[in-house]
Amino acid sequence: MTNAWIIARNTFREAVRDRVLYAILVFAVVAIGGSKAIGWVMVGEDIKVMTDIGFASVAFFSVLIAIFVGTGLVHREIDKKTLYTVLARPVHRWEFLVGKYAGLMLTVLVNMAIMSVLFLVYLRIMGLVTVAGTDNVAPPVLTYMNLQALVLTAAELAVVTAIAVFFSSASTPILSAILTTIAYAAGHTSDWIMIMVEMLRPAPGAELTFWQWLGQWILTAVYYLVPNLEIYNIRNLAVHSELVSVQPLAFWHFTDTCATAICWVLVAMLLSVLVFGRREL
Amino acid sequence: MAEEETTPESTGPAGPAKPIRTRGLSMVYRTDILKRKRKALDGLDLEIEPGEIFGYLGANGAGKTTTLKLLVGLLRPTAGEAWILGRSTGEVASRRPVGFLPENPFFYEYLSAREAVDFYASLSGMGRADRARRTAEVLELVGLGGAEEGRIGSFSKGMRQRLGLAQALVHEPQVLILDEPMSGLDPIGRRDVREIILAQRDLGRTVFFSSHILADVEAICDRVGILAQGRLAETGPLENILTREITSIDVAVEGASVEAVPEDLAADTTMRVIETENGFEITVADYETAYRVMDAAEAAGAKLRALTPRGESLEQYFMRTQAGGRAGEGAAGAAEPGAPPEGGSPG
Numbered sequence: 208m209t210n211a212w213i214i215a216r217n218t219f220r221e222a223v224r225d226r227v228l229y230a231i232l233v234f235a236v237v238a239i240g241g242s243k244a245i246g247w248v249m250v251g252e253d254i255k256v257m258t259d260i261g262f263a264s265v266a267f268f269s270v271l272i273a274i275f276v277g278t279g280l281v282h283r284e285i286d287k288k289t290l291y292t293v294l295a296r297p298v299h300r301w302e303f304l305v306g307k308y309a310g311l312m313l314t315v316l317v318n319m320a321i322m323s324v325l326f327l328v329y330l331r332i333m334g335l336v337t338v339a340g341t342d343n344v345a346p347p348v349l350t351y352m353n354l355q356a357l358v359l360t361a362a363e364l365a366v367v368t369a370i371a372v373f374f375s376s377a378s379t380p381i382l383s384a385i386l387t388t389i390a391y392a393a394g395h396t397s398d399w400i401m402i403m404v405e406m407l408r409p410a411p412g413a414e415l416t417f418w419q420w421l422g423q424w425i426l427t428a429v430y431y432l433v434p435n436l437e438i439y440n441i442r443n444l445a446v447h448s449e450l451v452s453v454q455p456l457a458f459w460h461f462t463d464t465c466a467t468a469i470c471w472v473l474v475a476m477l478l479s480v481l482v483f484g485r486r487e488l
Numbered sequence: 489m490a491e492e493e494t495t496p497e498s499t500g501p502a503g504p505a506k507p508i509r510t511r512g513l514s515m516v517y518r519t520d521i522l523k524r525k526r527k528a529l530d531g532l533d534l535e536i537e538p539g540e541i542f543g544y545l546g547a548n549g550a551g552k553t554t555t556l557k558l559l560v561g562l563l564r565p566t567a568g569e570a571w572i573l574g575r576s577t578g579e580v581a582s583r584r585p586v587g588f589l590p591e592n593p594f595f596y597e598y599l600s601a602r603e604a605v606d607f608y609a610s611l612s613g614m615g616r617a618d619r620a621r622r623t624a625e626v627l628e629l630v631g632l633g634g635a636e637e638g639r640i641g642s643f644s645k646g647m648r649q650r651l652g653l654a655q656a657l658v659h660e661p662q663v664l665i666l667d668e669p670m671s672g673l674d675p676i677g678r679r680d681v682r683e684i685i686l687a688q689r690d691l692g693r694t695v696f697f698s699s700h701i702l703a704d705v706e707a708i709c710d711r712v713g714i715l716a717q718g719r720l721a722e723t724g725p726l727e728n729i730l731t732r733e734i735t736s737i738d739v740a741v742e743g744a745s746v747e748a749v750p751e752d753l754a755a756d757t758t759m760r761v762i763e764t765e766n767g768f769e770i771t772v773a774d775y776e777t778a779y780r781v782m783d784a785a786e787a788a789g790a791k792l793r794a795l796t797p798r799g800e801s802l803e804q805y806f807m808r809t810q811a812g813g814r815a816g817e818g819a820a821g822a823a824e825p826g827a828p829p830e831g832g833s834p835g
Contacts (some may be wrong), residue, residue: 213610217596224598288595292655295560295588295665296611297580486561487517 210298211306218310235268235322261326262442266360269319273364277371278383280307301480315364323357335460352455356445356483362468363439368477374481394436400426437463505574507663507694508536513570515554528554530718536696541689543705544698546715552698556667560588587661591668593652597641601632605654612659645672666697669801670704682708706802737778738796742767744790
């Protein structure tokens with residue numbers, strides 16, 4: 208694992224020196240800062256709108272980094288032959304992949320942490336400004352619910368990054384980016400897939416046609432093959448956390464969801480190792 | 489024999505394990521989704537002795553780079569096996585005593601030269617203090633002493649080549665495997681690399697390198713191997729390979745002018761004739777012609793100063809071997825039925 212850690216550190220160092228990362232970070236800061244403008248339009252709801260946009264920005268721009276950097280991660284190494292000098296040393300191919308994944312995750316998480324801190328500090332300041340001169344108390348920002356939402360966003364990113372690394376180890380950056388984006392979109396519409404399966408059921412008394420059967424089969428396969436990313440999305444709930452009906456996830460539910468993410472990461476990385484291990488370099 | 493090919497080497501009756509040894513090493517590439525095949529290397533048997541510099545020659549597509557990649561585990565052979573100091577190249581540990589320089593090496597653009605070499609040193613298991621010391625040493629050795637903190641992205645091709653050599657040397661490997669180490673270097677750079685390779689041999693290390701620059705190979709190699717279309721056409725010490733045939737004879741004569749040369753020979757435009765201060769020199773194809781020149785010169789009152797038979801140059805030999813390999817029946821590189829013609833694929 209020492210080699211994987213050395214490669215992870217190097218990947219992180221390379222990534223943080225890439226200007227693309229800073230461009231994405233600037234966009235994220237602008238989006239979080241600009242949320243106040245939309246908040247003004249919706250009188251009385253400005254903090255809620257800012258929270259909503261802030262969470263969405265953190266998630267969206269972090270996924271953007273994961274896809275942008277992750278999909279080229281392995282292929283670029285093969286294409287530019289930078290991995291020749293690495294794998295010609297006593298380094299296993301799986302160590303190389305795990306190192307690349309860990310380095311990218313470190314990059315994504317550091318960026319996410321920067322965006323989250325900026326977002327929460329901004330939210331706190333705006334909350335204090337809103338209640339200034341009144342008897343009201345500014346809403347807390349470091350709530351258990353908000354932290355859960357951020358941790359689960361990180362779990363989602365871990366899954367998306369592993370998918371990006373898998374596609375990157377098997378195909379070109381452009382194809383990887385397209386496939387990862389499709390997997391991301393499908394992962395967030397997973398519940399709809401089962402609804403569509405239900406819609407394909409024949410009317411009572413009617414027989415199941417071949418096409419209905421085929422459609423059900425394909426959709427069910429997609430449902431089980433693509434991770435359901437919506438289970439990591441409690442950001443909307445966090446926005447409405449002041450409502451009595453909205454409660455943080457129970458501890459076991461929360462850890463169970465995190466464990467699911469770990470399982471998906473392990474599956475994606477295992478497949479990556481199998482594909483990459485067979486590649487002629 | 490079969491057992492010998494499948495079991496890892498160790499010290500045995502024949503002595504310590506060879507730095508590099510291959511038995512029947514073969515590689516077939518699948519060139520496209522139709523799984524058409526191209527044989528890049530065919531049954532390579534090779535043994536490299538400790539402390540020698542071995543030059544690996546061959547035309548583009550002959551299988552040189554494929555061999556080197558197989559030796560460092562970047563490719564897995566489709567048949568046969570290779571060992572580095574007795575360990576099968578299938579084992580990751582076989583790469584520990586190896587320093588590898590790929591052809592036209594690429595590095596992480598955003599790192600400095602010092603960071604890059606330190607990174608490779610850490611992958612070879614070196615401690616922090618050793619890394620710092622050796623990184624500074626090898627960067628100085630390859631002539632990048634003043635560019636330690638420079639970003640690799642701004643490096644010229646020659647500087648990258650030098651950096652490639654630095655990363656290959658940093659962990660003081662027993663076996664150096666270098667793919668075209670002089671590529672991209674100016675004459676001074678080539679001389680520097682030749683000196684580094686010779687210095688490594690003086691330290692008892694084994695150097696196995698491929699090159700297109702025959703003059704460099706001729707200057708520093710103890711032995712050469714010539715690869716033609718995936719097969720080893722010839723291997724041995726340079727003097728054994730190159731003195732097998734006499735290709736020309738220089739005759740130096742004193743006390744007579746060029747007019748002493750027989751008319752039919754003087755008319756032969758393929759011969760080289762040079763007038764000297766008090767005589768002439770002539771290069772002829774065989775001894776019979778040389779004797780005719782000598783007789784004619786003696787008849788004109790001149791005397792023979794020197795008679796020097798010339799062997800093949802490495803370049804001449806190489807060209808002949810490659811031509812033979814191409815014409816050879818059942819050449820290894822010949823595409824299998826349905827396979828595309830060779831070219832532009834890994835060498």
